[in-house]
Amino acid sequence: MKKLKLGFVNLGCDKNRIDGEIALANLSKNYVLESNAENADIIIVNTCGFIEASKQESINTILEMAKYKEKNCKVLLATGCLTQRYGDEILNLMPELDGILGVNDYNKLQELIEKALNKEKVSYCNYSDSNINEGERIVTTDKGTAYIRISEGCDNACAYCAIPKIRGRYRSRTMENILKEAETLVSQGVKELILVAQDTTRYGVDIYKEKKLPELLRVLSEINGIEWIRVLYCYAEEMTDEIIDEMANNKKVCKYLDIPIQHISDNVLKNMRRKGRKRIILENINKVREKIKGVVLRTSLIVGFPGESEEDFNELKEFCKEIKFEKLGVFKYSREEETAAYEMENQISEEIKEIRESEIMLLQQEISKKINENKMEKVYNVIVESFDGLLYHGRTYEMAPEIDGEVLFTSEKELNLGEFVKVKITESLEYDLIGVVCDESSK
Secondary structure, three states: OOOOEEEEEEOOOHHHHHHHHHHHHHHOOOOEEOOOHHHOOEEEEEEOOOOHHHHHHHHHHHHHHHHHHHOOOOEEEEEEHHHHHHOHHHHHHOOOOOEEEOOOOHHHHHHHHHHHHOOOOEEEOOOOOOOOOOOOOOOOOOOOEEEEEOEEOOOOOOOOOOHHHHHOOOEEOOHHHHHHHHHHHHHOOOOEEEEEOOOHHHOOOOOOOOOOHHHHHHHHHOOOOOOEEEEOOOOHHHOOHHHHHHHHHOOOEEEEEEOOOEOOOHHHHHHHOOOOOHHHHHHHHHHHHHHOOOOEEEEEEEEOOOOOOHHHHHHHHHHHHHHOOOEEEEEEOOOOOOOHHHHOOOOOOHHHHHHHHHHHHHHHHHHHHHHHHOOOOOEEEEEEEEEOOOOEEEEOOOOOOOOOOOEEEEOOOOOOOOOEEEEEEEEEOOOOEEEEEOOHHHO
């Protein structure tokens, strides 16, 4: 019997991507994976449901895929955070869907497909505080790079966030399973591992009763073939001396630290129900910059949170001017039902949110431009990610995939995707760099 063609559309964060990659590996045993959804018999949309913009993107993508039901598509399914969050409500509101599945039931995907093919609408959206989606993956990132999840869920009760309701409580993967997966990825040509979780700094506190991130970094760095280990989603207030020292001294750990602090005003941080306060955040930022030579700091901020005064916002701006983060993203507060902030008084208008978002981004553009100007004539180790026919595209240790800039460069010889080359910077833009491949001797 001829195998059906399956198209898979992945949306949202890198944790969602990993879920999708595990699903693809399992489904590839029974279906032919089709990169063009228009030609697929079965289409699965792996949704995001974190904030309003991502929910809308997920809904629009489902509706776009539903048009293919007039052609080849026999079954349209949705999985991921949106379906986990809203369950049968999504199935009832979107008759285009033939079934849904949440973040804890990917092992039932084959069953869901079979029932949908038999015209039976089913939803599997069970909540779990124990399940962790693990297993064989089909890596979908650029050659040479892969994300690796070290924990699932979140115990932080931030007032604006629905993640604990979607993903459950914080639970670490065993170090043994992480190492096994890392070794498999390296055997497939991966050279850069990117560690992700809702909070990577707390890795191990549940199953090992202590923070085990430093030890995890040490054992991962012993795997032959790994060149870069990048850590995302660190909480500034959870940064211990042991974590900082390991990042400083381990040659394979990228001197790049992602610390999403969200705000700096103690008034706003308290209302957000964030654990960190300005004093400890500043102390740890200064400690990181003092101990880790050449470190690049990235953060993300939320503006327009309920009750954020002009004084609070100005404090945030002054903080950004003082710290001069190398990388920074800013988001307008999204009012999400079933979160504590949804019912808070003093909601900020969308107009003011947009103004504040724009002010922070304009400030950061100037900071980023000046930082990049200082990179002129410097030589960086760059991982080659793609070639557009004219220029190669890659990243330095200072750049995480998709969220930061990239290096655009030329080479006299043909390069392999996933390899590392030395690139001399010849021009700087606000976020990107331009350069040319050079010999070690030209450094």
